[in-house]
Amino acid sequence: MSNDQDRELVARSLRGDGRAFRDLVGKHHATAYAVVRAILGPQRFDDVDDVMQLTYLKAYQGLGSFRGESKFSTWLYQIARREALDVVSKKRVDTTSIDDVEIPARADATPDAATHERGERERIERAMAELDESYRTAIELRYMAEKSYEEIAELMRLPVGTVKTYVHRGKLELKKILSRPAWRERKDAVS
Amino acid sequence: MNRFDPMDCERIEAKLPLFVARELSADEAASVSTHLDACPQCRDALASFVSIEQALVARRDEVPAIDAFLPDMSAAGFRARRGILIRSFRALMSVPGVAIVLVMWGALLFGRYSDRLTGEATQKTMLERLTAVAKHGLDAMVAAAGGDAWTLTAVYGALAIGVIVSAGALTVRFVRS
Numbered sequence: 001m002s003n004d005q006d007r008e009l010v011a012r013s014l015r016g017d018g019r020a021f022r023d024l025v026g027k028h029h030a031t032a033y034a035v036v037r038a039i040l041g042p043q044r045f046d047d048v049d050d051v052m053q054l055t056y057l058k059a060y061q062g063l064g065s066f067r068g069e070s071k072f073s074t075w076l077y078q079i080a081r082r083e084a085l086d087v088v089s090k091k092r093v094d095t096t097s098i099d100d101v102e103i104p105a106r107a108d109a110t111p112d113a114a115t116h117e118r119g120e121r122e123r124i125e126r127a128m129a130e131l132d133e134s135y136r137t138a139i140e141l142r143y144m145a146e147k148s149y150e151e152i153a154e155l156m157r158l159p160v161g162t163v164k165t166y167v168h169r170g171k172l173e174l175k176k177i178l179s180r181p182a183w184r185e186r187k188d189a190v191s
Numbered sequence: 192m193n194r195f196d197p198m199d200c201e202r203i204e205a206k207l208p209l210f211v212a213r214e215l216s217a218d219e220a221a222s223v224s225t226h227l228d229a230c231p232q233c234r235d236a237l238a239s240f241v242s243i244e245q246a247l248v249a250r251r252d253e254v255p256a257i258d259a260f261l262p263d264m265s266a267a268g269f270r271a272r273r274g275i276l277i278r279s280f281r282a283l284m285s286v287p288g289v290a291i292v293l294v295m296w297g298a299l300l301f302g303r304y305s306d307r308l309t310g311e312a313t314q315k316t317m318l319e320r321l322t323a324v325a326k327h328g329l330d331a332m333v334a335a336a337g338g339d340a341w342t343l344t345a346v347y348g349a350l351a352i353g354v355i356v357s358a359g360a361l362t363v364r365f366v367r368s
Contacts, residue, residue, distance in 0.1 A: 022257070022258075022261060025257065025261070026257050029254065029257040029260075030251070030254045033254050033255070034254075049259070049260065052260040053260050053262070055260075056260050056261055056262055057262040060262050120242070120246055121246060121249065123246075124243065124246040124247070124250075139247065140250070142247075143247040143248060143250050143251060144250045144251055144253065144254060145251075145254075146251055168208055168209065171208035171240065171243060171244075171247075172205065172208060174243050175208075175236070175239050175240060175243060178239065178243070179239065
């Protein structure tokens with residue numbers, strides 16, 4: 001059903017319906033955002049917006065070449081991944097410290113809760129930066145984009161079992177990283 | 192003092208992310224629960240995994256609204272796929288398209304005026320006319336080539352390759368337009 005809807009939205013977008021294009025990419029926005037965040041990592045957080053804009057621009061300009069042989073989500077995922085990897089390869093020498101990354105708290109959090117939550121999220125964000133890119137991508141797609149293992153496997157072109165392993169090992173790694181003495185001190189400072 | 196075998200705890204800890212995400216079977220979850228009830232060390236590990244799970248689940252709220260990322264569609268140079276008539280016309284107006292049309296037109300003219308060329312009586316069908324023209328043309332070319340069959344083969348080969356390449360280029364142009 002979702003695929004049929006995508007095909008219909010692609011056809012309408014190709015006829016110049018801007019609203020249809022917005023609805024089309026809107027359906028897969030979380031997926032594109034998750035993969036861009038995963039590839040850029042927290043060190044290149046400032047580039048996320050630029051890469052997202054480029055992703056949608058390229059998708060918009062190249063929609064005429066989308067043949068429907070793969071799902072639209074896979075096609076968009078590939079564009080987002082390519083654009084993010086392009087930034088990573090161009091900015092390999094960028095040494096923005098992970099400690100300089102500021103993560104905003106959710107708008108609905110109380111001041112105390114906001115401080116605590118921001119601290120916890122920063123800890124996770126920094127720990128995520130140490131994960132292998134494949135683990136990070138699988139985890140971001142699973143949690144940020146709320147994808148099923150089967151959907152992630154299709155996007156990443158991997159067997160479902162491998163994706164499950166990536167997510168599982170990623171979490172074990174996160175626990176290991178967060179259990180290091182230096183990370184524990186950070187937690188104490190936050191709470 | 193922990194009364195469990197460290198190997199047991201290691202095995203249980205490896206299952207905790209799945210336990211927290213409710214991805215274990217009922218039997219496995221029950222076995223992990225039993226262990227957790229009696230093992231404070233694994234309960235500490237469980238607390239860490241719960242905290243990680245909560246932080247990961249909270250990440251879904253970090254996806255910003257899409258509107259800030261969308262291009263200005265009027266300025267983005269949208270390349271919509273054109274209708275089949277326009278695509279066909281554009282393909283025909285290309286160099287390979289014009290070449291193929293000229294070749295076909297020439298073949299028809301040859302067929303129409305084949306009597307004059309061959310000096311033979313009028314044939315009944317277009318195929319017979321074209322066959323006669325081809326035969327006449329072949330004879331003429333053999334004569335022009337001084338009876339050299341290799342030169343003749345090269346000329347016909349080049350013509351055939353030209354037609355095939357033109358047809359391929361025309362197809363590509365049509366598909367891409």
